[in-house]
Amino acid sequence: MTKPLRIGVAGLGTVGVGVVKILAARREFLAAAAGRSIDIVAVSARNKAKARGIDIGSARWEDDALKLATADDIDVVVELIGGAEGVARALVETALANGKHVVTANKALIAHHGIALAKLAENKGVALNYEAAVAGGIPIIKALREGLAANEIESVTGILNGTCNYILTEMETTGRDFADVLKDAQALGYAEADPSFDVGGIDAAHKLAILASLAFGREVDFGSVNIEGIEKITAADIKFAKEFGYKIKLLAIATKSDGGVEQRVHPALVAEGSPLAAVSGVFNAVAVRGDRVGLLVLEGRGAGEGPTASAVLSDLVDIARGLVMPPFIVPTSHLKAPAKAAEGGPESAYYLRFNAVDRAGSMAEITRALANASVSIERIVQRGDEGDTGRKPVVFVTHKTQESSMRQALAHLLKLVDVAGTPLVIRIEDGESR
Structure with missing residues (x-):
């Protein structure tokens, strides 16, 4: 008989509770899909007495989450504590160093330390899976x-x-x-x-x-x-x-x-x-x-008990099936070094909103400031007075322009006495088609 995949769960908040519930409700199907059962051997959380509405069965309680990373009867540590540092980081590093697979929902940890953790996982030949770290139930x-x-x-x-x-x-x-x-x-x-x-x-x-x-x-x-x-x-x-x-x-x-x-x-x-x-x-x-x-x-x-726990279970099923791959698709030695794109970015149209003094000639000065920065205006909308300020909200929609030109235009606008406060600038995106 194939040995069960033995897991330790650190963190019994919303997602941890969801993992326990799904494993109980879908136990037989998940075992069939994974080729072996997935068993919770131990759990850890800050408050043992807290009512969570779940039954952890025969799983033992560990007050110290780090014990999950060194226990001989645990194959996978499921880290659901959160945070880029502290216990979460120490737990994942220790688990990987001890040759244990890790499944995490911790986006901050992966964003800040993902490459170092991936190198450790690759050196030990274990999985570092983090489907639940981004967009919840979306795979x-x-x-x-x-x-x-x-x-x-x-x-x-x-x-x-x-x-x-x-x-x-x-x-x-x-x-x-x-x-x-x-x-x-x-x-x-x-x-x-x-x-x-x-x-x-x-x-x-x-x-x-x-x-x-x-x-x-x-x-x-x-x-x-x-x-x-x-x-x-x-x-x-x-x-x-x-x-x-x-x-x-x-x-x-x-x-x-x-x-x-x-x-x-x-x-x-x-x-x-x-x-x-x-x-x-x-x-x-x-x-x-x-x-x-x-x-x-x-x-x-993108969040919540069910969707995020679903993503955690998908990672556990992969590990139970024996699927271990580089955390970032290719080995870390094949990843290119970070390289920031040149300043300026792609051309974009902009939405520009600010309050302006309602007097003859003020709009001419404002449009001149934009023109001097090579920002072309597609449309202008003015509304009535805002209270007793004597200033009207003005909205411009520009044609596509370079980000550097818009920054230059803002610098010009901020020098005008007829412009109150700092203008709000929002890109107009082509959306998903970029």
């Missing part, structure tokens, strides 16, 4: 590592953070502003008490750095991701975008350019009717363009 890691291996990937564009997508969708649907909708998201459990990692774009950037490495065969380079969050988006911006035929989404985009890789996370106007514009609520989506298959779009739930 994008497996798609890039296996299904699209014959393709030269041209671009990866994604909606990778469900919290941001929920907030932007609610702002569009209800007309409420960012701060108000964020409070609701926190009350519903979609946003953390400290939401900065989500709404600031860092969570999406972790995931993008991983996808860019897989897509372009380079070492993970989180430090080169240009990151901008959604905190400055207002209900007025959502309304203007709709008027122009767009929706605002937080996009994570990776493309090859000028001998390097351009990685950026930022809000963008995406044309209504495009696949990414249609992704609403807490859903995620990833669009991949390959030279052989063209455009592929995968959409689904």
Whole structure:
């Protein structure tokens, strides 16, 4: 009889509980699919007394998660603690060093230390699987590592953070502003008490750095991701975008350019009717363009108990079947060194919004400032006074222009006394077709 795959689970939060539930509910099918049973031998979490609504059966409890990494009766350590440092990093490093397979949902850990961990896994001949680290239940890691291996990937564009997508969708649907909708998201459990990692774009950037490495065969380079969050988006911006035929989404985009890789996370106007514009609520989506298959779009739930635990189990089934492959498709010795694309990026149209003094000649000065930076205007929209400020919101939509030209235009605008505050600039993306 084939020996069972013996696992130790570190972390019994939402995802860990989901893993236990799926293993109990689908035990026989998973054993048949994997060729052997998958058994939980030990678990570890911060609070043993916490009610979780699960039965861990005969699995032993370890107060110290690191004991899972050295136990003789554990083949795979499932790390669901989170965080790039501390116990999570120590657990994964120790497990790999002791010749144990690792399955993790920890995007921060992979984004910051993935290459070092991959080298350790390759040296020990064990698996380091992390399908659950990006886009929850969407099998994008497996798609890039296996299904699209014959393709030269041209671009990866994604909606990778469900919290941001929920907030932007609610702002569009209800007309409420960012701060108000964020409070609701926190009350519903979609946003953390400290939401900065989500709404600031860092969570999406972790995931993008991983996808860019897989897509372009380079070492993970989180430090080169240009990151901008959604905190400055207002209900007025959502309304203007709709008027122009767009929706605002937080996009994570990776493309090859000028001998390097351009990685950026930022809000963008995406044309209504495009696949990414249609992704609403807490859903995620990833669009991949390959030279052989063209455009592929995968959409689904990007977080939560069921979707993320499903991804963890897919990695465990692979290991049970004996599938061990380099964590980043090719051995780390074959990965290219990080190379940031040249500054400027591809040409893009822009949405530009600011408040301006309503007086004769002010608009002429503003348009002259843009023209002096070689920024061509496609349309201008002005609205009535905002309160008693005497300043009107003005929105410009530009023709495609270089990013350097837009930066120069902003510098000119900031010198004008008729422009109040810092203008908001949002790229208008071709969306998934880039």
